[in-house]
Each structure stands twice: as C-alpha cells, then as structure tokens.
Amino acid sequence: MELIPSFSVETWVLLATSLVLLYLYGTYSHGLFKKLGVPGPRPLPLFGNILSYRKGICEFDEECFKKYGKMWGIFEGKYPLLVITDPDVIKTVLVKECYSVFTNRKIFGPLGIMKNAVSVAEDEQWKRIRTLLSPTFTSGKLKEMFPIIRQYGDVLVRNLRKEAEKGTSIDIKKVFGGYSMDVITSTSFGVNIDSLGNPQDPFVENAKRLLRFDILDPLLFSVAASGFSSADD
Numbered sequence: 001m002e003l004i005p006s007f008s009v010e011t012w013v014l015l016a017t018s019l020v021l022l023y024l025y026g027t028y029s030h031g032l033f034k035k036l037g038v039p040g041p042r043p044l045p046l047f048g049n050i051l052s053y054r055k056g057i058c059e060f061d062e063e064c065f066k067k068y069g070k071m072w073g074i075f076e077g078k079y080p081l082l083v084i085t086d087p088d089v090i091k092t093v094l095v096k097e098c099y100s101v102f103t104n105r106k107i108f109g110p111l112g113i114m115k116n117a118v119s120v121a122e123d124e125q126w127k128r129i130r131t132l133l134s135p136t137f138t139s140g141k142l143k144e145m146f147p148i149i150r151q152y153g154d155v156l157v158r159n160l161r162k163e164a165e166k167g168t169s170i171d172i173k174k175v176f177g178g179y180s181m182d183v184i185t186s187t188s189f190g191v192n193i194d195s196l197g198n199p200q201d202p203f204v205e206n207a208k209r210l211l212r213f214d215i216l217d218p219l220l221f222s223v224a225a226s227g228f229s230s231a232d233d
Contacts, residue, residue: 022046025078032080033073040064040073048075145187152182152196159196181207 007015026046033040041064043049052060052074061083064072070086084090093102104122115121118129135141156179163170178195181204185191195204 027078029078029080030075033082036073038071038073038082039068043075046077048077048079050076148186149183152179152186155179155182155194155196178204 023045027043030043030048041049041052044051055063064074064083065085071082071084071089074081074083084093104126116125116129118126118133121129156175159175160170175196178199181195182193185193185203191203193201193203195201198204
C-alpha cells in the first residue's frame, strides 16, 4: 500500500502552490504590530491567537498583561486587535474621541437584521441608530429603571448574606454575572428570570452556552472567517 498518493507532477505543483497561497493569505497581516513596535504573542496561520482563548479569555488577557504591559496586539484570524488597559487611553477611545474617530467596532460578520445592531453598525448607519436610541437613556428614563435595579440589588445582598452565613466560598464572577443578567433582562425586556435564585432557568442556561468557549464550536471558525474578510477591507 502506498502511503503517498501517486499524483501527477502538475497536481503536486498545484497542491503545493495552493498551500503556499493559503498560508500567505492567512498570515500576510500578522506583521502589522511588529512594524508598529507593538508587542504581543505570536499568531498562528489562519487562526491568529484565538486558540489561546482555550485557557480562558480573562486568563489569556492577564497573561499578556503581565508579559507585555498595558498594551499589546493580537489577531483573531487575520483581523488585528489592539488591546489597551491604560485608563487614560481607554477614556480617549470611549469618551473623548468615541464619536469622531472610533465610531466603528470589531466586525463579526452577522447576517440579516443583526447587521443593524448598534454594537456592529458602522459610520452613518451607526450614527442614525444611536440618534434613535439616545432618548432611551435620558436621565428621566434611567431614574425609572433605578427601582428595578435596587430590587435586584436587594436580592443580591440577601443571597450573599446567606452564603456568608454558611461560611463557604463563592464564585464572585458567577454571582455578579447573574445580578447583571437580571438587571439587563428586566430593564431592557421586562422579563424576570431570577438567575440568582433559579440558575437552571432556560434563559440563563442558553446565555451560558453562548458565552462558553469551545475550540470546536462553529462560532469560533465564523469569527476567524470574518477576520479574514475584515482585514481585506
């Protein structure tokens, strides 16, 4: 039995050429941060640094912060992503120049109506949607939400007090994640899911599935693919 297929010379040349072109296509943008003098972990062809998320996104960020300081560059697919932790620079990006320079956000390539989400829309479309949404966040509307937020704050305190009486350790991220979800779903959608008292609620379970990172998840490959198209724009 032959381990190597008996292709013709032309087929081997075509195969080798295709692999080389695929490699170049998946890596040609990976030298960007090096040219700019921005440190960061070395990306892999096609995938960039997204495979490093297997250890956890927060853990990966902490590792990079300890190694590279307040700023570093990574790649999701071929899409360059500059990570900033300096408070002054963050304020410049999110406040001072948010509406003049940094209007667009990272592109994941959603389809259909999701392309019009305020977190994804770009340029004039983003400005139009923001103008429509701004009245929702007036001081009067926010004051109306405060009793709901306070209600779930009381639930949070009661749950923390119960755990303290037991004398056991708690997962802070899980507890405050549930509190945040309760506040968002109640104020935005008028839905009471009580994720703190009922973590088995279908809404909570599906939200966890959405946020859980799986190296074999098709979403991972869709992110990488969207990175390819984004870098070409």
